[in-house]
Amino acid sequence: xxxxxxxxxxDICQRGTSLTIQCQVDSQVTMMFWYRQQxxxxxxxxxxxxxxxxxxxxxxxxIDKFPISRPNLTFSTLTVSNMxxxxxSIYLCSVNSDEQYFGPGTRLTVT
Amino acid sequence: xxxxxxxxxxxPVFEEAPVELRCNYSxxxxxxxxxxxxxxxxxxxxxxxxLSGSTLVESINGFEAEFNKSQTSFHLRKPSVHxxxxxxxxxxxxxHTGNMLTFGGGTRLMVKP
Numbered sequence: 001x002x003x004x005x006x007x008x009x010x011d012i013c014q015r016g017t018s019l020t021i022q023c024q025v026d027s028q029v030t031m032m033f034w035y036r037q038q039x040x041x042x043x044x045x046x047x048x049x050x051x052x053x054x055x056x057x058x059x060x061x062x063i064d065k066f067p068i069s070r071p072n073l074t075f076s077t078l079t080v081s082n083m084x085x086x087x088x089s090i091y092l093c094s095v096n097s098d099e100q101y102f103g104p105g106t107r108l109t110v111t
Numbered sequence: 112x113x114x115x116x117x118x119x120x121x122x123p124v125f126e127e128a129p130v131e132l133r134c135n136y137s138x139x140x141x142x143x144x145x146x147x148x149x150x151x152x153x154x155x156x157x158x159x160x161x162l163s164g165s166t167l168v169e170s171i172n173g174f175e176a177e178f179n180k181s182q183t184s185f186h187l188r189k190p191s192v193h194x195x196x197x198x199x200x201x202x203x204x205x206x207h208t209g210n211m212l213t214f215g216g217g218t219r220l221m222v223k224p
Contacts, residue, residue, distance in 0.1 A: 033210075041217070048211065103154060
């Protein structure tokens with residue numbers, strides 16, 4: 001199993017600013033995933049982060065907007081850059097251990 | 112590539128009534144199938160999964176889902192729902208050789224007294 005924590009749990013930010021979300025896992029994992037859940041919608045994969053290599057972004061997501069760090073096997077960060085109200089979402093960290101586990105999410109509101 | 116369709120965005124039902132939440136998928140490869148539940152203001156939790164073997168899988172809280180390969184479906188059922196089952200339910204698939212989950216749009220189950 002894997003226990004995932006995220007910081008912050010929620011934030012309200014002004015447009016044009018950036019927010020970095022942290023994800024900590026209680027065990028070493030090779031792959032970490034970042035998902036976005038827009039209001040009233042399903043989860044969309046933003047990118048996959050492997051330790052020691054550049055993150056792989058899904059269609060519609062770019063590194064300049066969502067830079068990701070993966071400094072070790074238990075930690076990752078996702079930055080939402082130059083935010084606009086359309087970035088208001090829940091951002092979830094996920095890992096694939098014996099099954100897929102999800103963090104509690106970071107609820108971001110951009111005003 | 113895979114895709115998942117949850118036909119019902121909302122399902123209102125009275126307490127103790129049966130419920131079925133529908134899930135259909137498409138994929139060019141063999142897949143594993145999952146149902147996740149998201150209770151209000153909480154994170155995603157795995158409800159049940161189909162990896163192989165018996166096509167009928169059950170959760171500890173009375174839900175079950177049946178994998179139907181010919182109909183590419185993985186519908187979730189419960190014979191008698193409780194108020195506490197009110198939540199958002201997501202169907203998801205993952206290819207046998209992949210690591211990425213593809214989610215359906217979600218179904219909001221609303222159990223009324």
